[in-house]
Amino acid sequence: MIVPLEHFLIFGAIIFTIGLYGTLVRRNLIGVLISIELILNSVNVNLVAFSKATSMAPETGQIFAVFVIAMAAAAVAVGLAIVIALYRVQKTVLADEVNLLKW
């Protein structure tokens, strides 16, 4: 590999931390969802880099990455459906304005 494994891992860690920061700090629920997708993508980078560098069967890590992508798509579909339902009922998508379970 031209670039050492550690550099891919550090790249994944940086993207993960940016996503973590966004998840903690964003007020908008759609922004939080975008940050979560960033986190899942950084995990995919790690999986593929590991499967490339350390395993004899390179498709193992890639299959896990495929599963992660599918689950991320499922999560974003359900999450956005919840956001839209919330907007219809409460007219807000800001996470800190949603503090009632029942109204």
Place this chain on the structure above:
Amino acid sequence: MQFAIYALMVISVVWAVCAVTLRSLFHSALCFTAVLLGIAGIFVVLHAEFLAAVQVLIYVGAVMTLVIFAVMLTERLTDVSVRANNQQIWIGLLGGVAFLTLLIKVILVTPWPKHPDAVAATVMTSENTKHIGIALLSQYVFPFEVLAVVLTAVIIGAVVIAKKDKPA
């Protein structure tokens, strides 16, 4: 080649920072699309062409369309008067930097078990997609089927949650 890979990484990180910090959600969704394309490029570098194609098709094609639809349906938040962040900015920033420092330290210290043969084996095979298909339908067939059930449940659930209630 090496320079191009590092440039791709740096550009992806810059776009990711934009995606998290820009106040307009529409802009941050576009920046996120750029990050996804950068990561697809990194998959190509790592000889995972199938994953790069899946990334572009599913994320850039489907997920981003969905996100941009949701941004447009919930328009109010693009007002300038609405704060984009909550009060945890400094805690989040400090915690993030500390966490990142720890992770990088651990990554650099750990002796990863590197396989010199593995690299040669991957570079040689251009039949990456074929191997993924075979493994998906032989060794990993049960998770594959479970995933199909999950996706069906997700489609039904998303429709049920997002549809209008009947007027009572």
